[in-house]
Amino acid sequence: MFNTAFKEHGRTSPGCDGRLTWDMDSEERRGLNTRLRLKCSRCPSASEMHNLYEEVQTNSRGRKAATVNYGLQVGLSQTPIGSSSLRKILMATNTPPPSESSLQKTSNTVMQKVVTLNKCDMKERCKKLVNINKLRGAPNPNNIGIQCDGMYNNPLYSGVGETPFQPATQTVFSLAEDVTSSHEIISLVTKNKICPEGQHLKNNPSHVCTEQTCGANIPMTQNIGDEFTWAKEGIQDLLKNDLNVKDITSDPDSTIFKAAESLYAEGKLSDEPRHFVDTRHLAENVRKAIKKDESLQKIMPKSTKAERTKLLHNFAIDFTDRCTGEINQAQIKCTGHASKIKKQLSYVSDAIICCYMGEHALCKKHSLVCKGGKRNWLTKSAYLDGNFKIPYSRANARILQTCVNRRLAPSVLDKSILNTNTQKVESFNRRLRRSLPKNVTFARNFHGRAHSAAHSTNNGPGESIKVLCAGVGAPIPEGGGLVNL
Structure with a gap:
């Protein structure tokens, strides 16, 4: 722009020693960009209007858009703000905002x-x-x-x-x-x-x-x-x-x-x-079902109903974590083989029931996350006390079996055997x-x-x-x- 303007000014006004300056009165806004020309401080000579930006190259006729205006819209599309908010930001920085x-x-x-x-x-x-x-x-x-x-x-x-x-x-x-x-x-x-x-x-x-x-x-x-x-x-x-x-x-x-x-x-x-x-929604549904199970609430090892209800909520979280851990380890051990996973988890179901009733012999034999002994699942639990124990009885075992079936029953495993979410x-x-x-x-x-x-x-x-x-x-x-x- 300056090279062209200097040459044109020297040709049209050879004896003029004026300075070329920005003609701000002729400014044309193009979004965030502008078109300007130079004018002489002494003579009426003025250059042609120049784009102070790069244009988007298209095959269509007419005025071409500025690349910065297109890039601006790409950036805005990955932010929560729109045109109104952008204009406020520009006005706050004393920058003329586009319409x-x-x-x-x-x-x-x-x-x-x-x-x-x-x-x-x-x-x-x-x-x-x-x-x-x-x-x-x-x-x-x-x-x-x-x-x-x-x-x-x-x-x-x-x-x-x-x-x-x-x-x-x-x-x-x-x-x-x-x-x-x-x-x-x-x-x-x-x-x-x-x-x-x-x-x-x-x-x-x-x-x-x-x-x-x-x-x-x-x-x-x-x-x-x-x-x-x-x-x-x-x-x-x-x-x-x-x-x-x-x-x-x-x-x-x-x-x-x-x-x-x-x-x-x-x-x-x-x-x-x-x-x-x-699997994440399934585990959450199992947890909610356990929290609402009144038969489970009655067998929680606490004396008052309020304490049993609070303990049941912790038990629901711990139980879903236990099932999820067993399934994840079975996936690794059986390398994703569906029939082997279901067979492995069929033995795990009995181990989980006995584990929550204080017997860890089956955990040593079948569980993939609890090896029994002093360092069993309950001692490592973040939700239950290490001495947690549901009274042993056939009736309580049947109630726990119902809980286990909500997540480890064969029909449920068929719907989640790929362990996808x-x-x-x-x-x-x-x-x-x-x-x-x-x-x-x-x-x-x-x-x-x-x-x-x-x-x-x-x-x-x-x-x-x-x-x-x-x-x-x-x-x-x-x-x-x-x-x-």
Whole structure:
């Protein structure tokens, strides 16, 4: 800019000895960037307007966006703040903020690109899973196991009795693979009822709600808690990427598995799917059931009801930990062989019953976490006293057997024999709150922010920002701001 202006000034005003300075009156703002020119302090000579920024390279005609404005929207998509909060931050630093309409328009463009980039990234990860199964020698490398869960912007039960509509208006249903230890997100189903233009409440047939036009892709009257439909869409998305879902891990009370059964009945899934229950939710359900068991409360070794109730709560926690420990050790000892694990745990069941009644002979022989003697399970327990002992009787043994069957019965083990859980998708739900916080509703760019969170989860925050910025046309140069991430 200066080289051009000096040459032009010398050509048009050869005898002028004035200085070239910024012509601030001619400044044109482009988001966070600006266009300026130089003018002479003595003569009326002025240079042409110059962009003080790099442009996004596109094949379209017209004005091109600044790379920093595109990169700004990528960064915002992985933070809880939106355009309004950003403008307040800039004003507090005495920096001229872009207009809300400008930020919104740029965000609309960038978020559509982010959705496309993340879908391509998940597709490549699906191909990688097939290659991993081939290297492992799997008979059908396209068969995979998945874990699924959904998240809502508001709890579904929070408006019961208050409104005929469901409080939740947005949901993200995620599917993660159970092939590798990374448990990457390989499919994302995003549903949004909110139309920013309010056309759900207006009878305007000219407006059609889509993810591209306004962000709303389901009507206000549709059941947003329909996990059956969302799971079906997610599994069909995996089928397009040549992945056949074989094993599904979900919450015990979920309808997700019915979606896979429906697709199998339609002939879209080549192998009959198997359903496995999330072990963490299962253990929690067992703990709650034990806490409410009145027959167990009566046999707790305490004199008053209040003391027995408190002891029962501690016993419930200790019991679920004991069962979980036995199962984990059986998985290691039997190297995941289902029939061997079930046989091993059938002997462990009797050992657990005797252990809580003060007899540790069977623990020495069959237990995988209690070897009896002075250093038995109870002496190491953080919840029960080392002298804890339920009075020995056949009736008490039957009550304890009922507790054991809640977690170690063959029918229950069949549903949890892989020892899988939904911890990855639930942790992803927590990361979603970074991009889609509860106190802010992003109606127009809900889908883009959800996909940005998934991309960050799969790639890591630093690498994700770098890849997404390059993908939208605003690459970060080497040695830039990502050196410390």
